[in-house]
Amino acid sequence: MQVVKEYVQRWYESGLDPDEYICHQKQGNLVEIESAATGKRQTVLTFCTNDVLGLVQEEAVRQAAIDAILQYGTSNSSCSVLSGRIDLHRQLEDEISEFKHLPYTHLFVNAWMAMQALVDAFCHLAIPVPGFQNTRETLILTDVLNHGCIVSAVVNAGTRSGKVFGHSPRVRVKAYRHCDINDLARKLQRYARPTDRIMVVSDAVFSMDGDIAPLPEMIDVLQNYDGSVLVMDEAHASGAIGATGRGIYEHFGILPQQAIERGVVPLIMTTFSKFAASAGAAISSHVEELKPLLNVSPTSIGTISLPPPTTAAALESIRQVRKSPELVQRLQKNTRYLRSRLAEENFIASGETNVVPVILPPEINPKIFGRQLLEKHGIWASPIWFIAKPRMRITVNALHTQEDMERLVSAMVAVRDLLYKPTISA
Numbered sequence: 001m002q003v004v005k006e007y008v009q010r011w012y013e014s015g016l017d018p019d020e021y022i023c024h025q026k027q028g029n030l031v032e033i034e035s036a037a038t039g040k041r042q043t044v045l046t047f048c049t050n051d052v053l054g055l056v057q058e059e060a061v062r063q064a065a066i067d068a069i070l071q072y073g074t075s076n077s078s079c080s081v082l083s084g085r086i087d088l089h090r091q092l093e094d095e096i097s098e099f100k101h102l103p104y105t106h107l108f109v110n111a112w113m114a115m116q117a118l119v120d121a122f123c124h125l126a127i128p129v130p131g132f133q134n135t136r137e138t139l140i141l142t143d144v145l146n147h148g149c150i151v152s153a154v155v156n157a158g159t160r161s162g163k164v165f166g167h168s169p170r171v172r173v174k175a176y177r178h179c180d181i182n183d184l185a186r187k188l189q190r191y192a193r194p195t196d197r198i199m200v201v202s203d204a205v206f207s208m209d210g211d212i213a214p215l216p217e218m219i220d221v222l223q224n225y226d227g228s229v230l231v232m233d234e235a236h237a238s239g240a241i242g243a244t245g246r247g248i249y250e251h252f253g254i255l256p257q258q259a260i261e262r263g264v265v266p267l268i269m270t271t272f273s274k275f276a277a278s279a280g281a282a283i284s285s286h287v288e289e290l291k292p293l294l295n296v297s298p299t300s301i302g303t304i305s306l307p308p309p310t311t312a313a314a315l316e317s318i319r320q321v322r323k324s325p326e327l328v329q330r331l332q333k334n335t336r337y338l339r340s341r342l343a344e345e346n347f348i349a350s351g352e353t354n355v356v357p358v359i360l361p362p363e364i365n366p367k368i369f370g371r372q373l374l375e376k377h378g379i380w381a382s383p384i385w386f387i388a389k390p391r392m393r394i395t396v397n398a399l400h401t402q403e404d405m406e407r408l409v410s411a412m413v414a415v416r417d418l419l420y421k422p423t424i425s426a
Contacts, residue, residue, distance in 0.1 A: 015367065016386050026057065028399050031380065044374060047394045047408055048382040052354055053239050053327045054399035055277035055317045068312035076305045080107070081295050084305035092306075092315045093282065099246060099318055100234075100268050101256050102284035106294040107306050111235060111271045113299035114281040115153035118267070121293040122199060122229065123157050124168040137169040139196045141187055145178045145209060150201050150233060178209075181217040188225065198228040204237035204248035208384065208393065210351025212241065215248050219259050226263040234268055239275025240354050245321050245328035260286060275321065278314035280306045331398040338396050338405045345413050349394075356394040357384070358412070364419050366390045372418065377411035 011017055020036035029049070034041045055061050068088060078084035093105040108114035120126050123138045140154050157171040174191055177183040184200070192198055200222060202213045213232070222228045234247045242250030247268070249256055256266040267285050272278040283294055294300060306314075321327060335354045342349045348359045360366055369392060370383030382393040394408070 015365075018383075018386070019367065019371065021380075028054070028057070029397070029404065033380070042374075042378065044378045044380040045404060045407065046380045047396070047400075048380055049397065050236075050274040050395060051277060052274050052331055052395070052397045053245075053277075053317075053321065054397055055275075055320055055327075058277065058317070058320060060320060061277050061313050061316045064312040064316035065309035068308035072308035074309065075307050078305065079301050079303060080305040081301050086305075086308060086311070088308060088311040088315060089306065092311055092318075095315055095318050096270050096282050097284055099322065100270060100284045101246075101249070102266065102268060102286050104286065104288050104291045105270075105282050105284040106291050106300070107311075108281045108283070108300060109303055109306060110149075110279065111147075111233070111269060111281040112149040112152060113303065114269055114271075114283050115149045115233075116156075117294050117297035117299045118231065118269075118283055119153045119157045120297045120299075121290065122197070123171045126293050126297045134168055136195050136197050137193070138171045139192055139198050140171065140173045141184060141191075141198075141200045142173065142175055143178055143202045143206075143213070144175045145206050146201060146203050147207050147233060147235065150203070154201060178206075179211065179214055181214055181221060184218065185221045188221065192225060198222075198225050199231060200228065201231040202233070204232045204234045205241060205353050205355060206351070207236050207355060208357060208391075210349075210353045210355035210357050212237075212251065212352065213248065215252050216254065219262060219264050222264045223262040227265065228263075229265040229267060230259065231267045231269065233271075235271040235274060236353065236355055238270050239321055239328060240331060243328070244325040245275065256286065272310075272314040272317070276314040276317040278310050278317060280310055280314060327398050331396065334396045334398065334400050334405065337402065338394070338400075338408070341405060341409045342412075345409055347412065347416075354396040356396060358392040358394060360390055360392060360416075361420055362390070363421075364390075364416070366392055369415055369419060372415040373411055377407075377414065379408055379411045381408070 021033040022036055024032040024034060029046050030043055031046045032041060032043045072086055076084035076086060089107055093107060097103050097105045125134050140157060142150060142154050154173050157173060174187050176187045204213055218230060222230055232248055237247040239245040259266045267283060269281060269283055271281045331354055339349055350357050360369060366383035366385045370381060373379040373381055384391050384393050
C-alpha cells in the first residue's frame, strides 16, 4: 500500500487530479453544485452535461420512471436470463431495433459490459458447447482514439472468460490510425488471413474529438472481406447526428441493410446516458442468433438486468425523440451556432458535432481555465488534460439558448485574455 500512497501523493502534487463537484439540484441547464474541496455552493450554467436533448427533466420521461417503480419496484433483483426480464425490456429492445433499423437487440447495464459481452460472444462464442469447436482466429481492428469501453474489451479479447474456461482460438488486435481509411485497408491487407473472422470497431462520434467515423469508406473497404463485422459505438451519435437523430447511418444517408447487401455485418451499440435520459446500453444486429449468445455472455448472465425506472426512462426518451425530431434539429442548430461563434473569436474547435473540443494554447492549463470559467463567470465546462490532448470539452444541448452560448463565448474570451500572454517576436 505504501507504493499506492506515494503514487497518489505524487499525482496530487503534479496537479493531475480533477476538481470534483457535487450536484444538489438542476433546472434545465442551471445546476447548483458544491465544490468537494471547499464546500462552496454556486448555481452555474452547464456546458458539460451529456443530456444532449434535454430529456432528463422532461415530465413524460420522469413520469415513466415513476410508473415503472410503482409497477415493478426499483430493481429486478436478477439477471435477464433467469428471472430478471420484464416486459419493459422487450418494449425497449423493439423500440431500439426500429430506431436503428436492425431487428434484434439485447440490453446491458452499461456500454462497458455490452462491449465485453460482444467480444466474448464473437471471439469465444460465450460458453463451450459439447461437440462444437470453433477453430477460426479473430482479427480485431480498432481506431486508436476509440472510447475506453472499446479499448478495455479488445485489449483483453484474448483472455476474456470464454478463453479462460474453455478452448478457443487466438484473438489478434491491431490499431489503425484515427479515421484513416488507407491505414485500415493496409492493416487488413497485411494482417487478415483467409480463415480469419474479422471485426472492425469504431466510435461513430468520437467522445474527445467530436468528429465522425468515415462509415461509407469503411464499408467500401470491408466489402472485400465477406462476412466481416463492423461495430459502431453510437454513444455520442444517437440523438445527435442524422436528420432525426438515428445516428451515423442516417447521417450518411444509408441504411444498415446496404452494408448487409455488400457482405458486411453491421452491429450498433446504443447507449442511453446521452440522448435517452437514462443509463444502460444495447447491441443491435440483423443476426438473430447473436441475441441468445449475448444473453448468456458473462456480463449479461453474471449481473443484474436493467432496472425498471432506468428502462422506462430510456424507452420514453426514445419515443420522445421519434415523436419530436425538432429536438434533434434544435441541437444541430445550436451546434452550428456555437462552433461558428468560437471560430469568430479565434478558438480552435475540432470535429463537427455537439461535442466541441476547444484546443487551448500549450501555455494554458485547462484545469486553471476551467476553474476561472466556473468561479468568475459561473460557466461549467469540462477541462481535459489527463486522458487526451489538453482542451476544454464543451457539450452543446438542445436546451441552450443563444444567450447561453454568447455568455459562454464571452467568458472564454475573458479567461483567455487573462491567462494567455503570447510572446511577440521582434
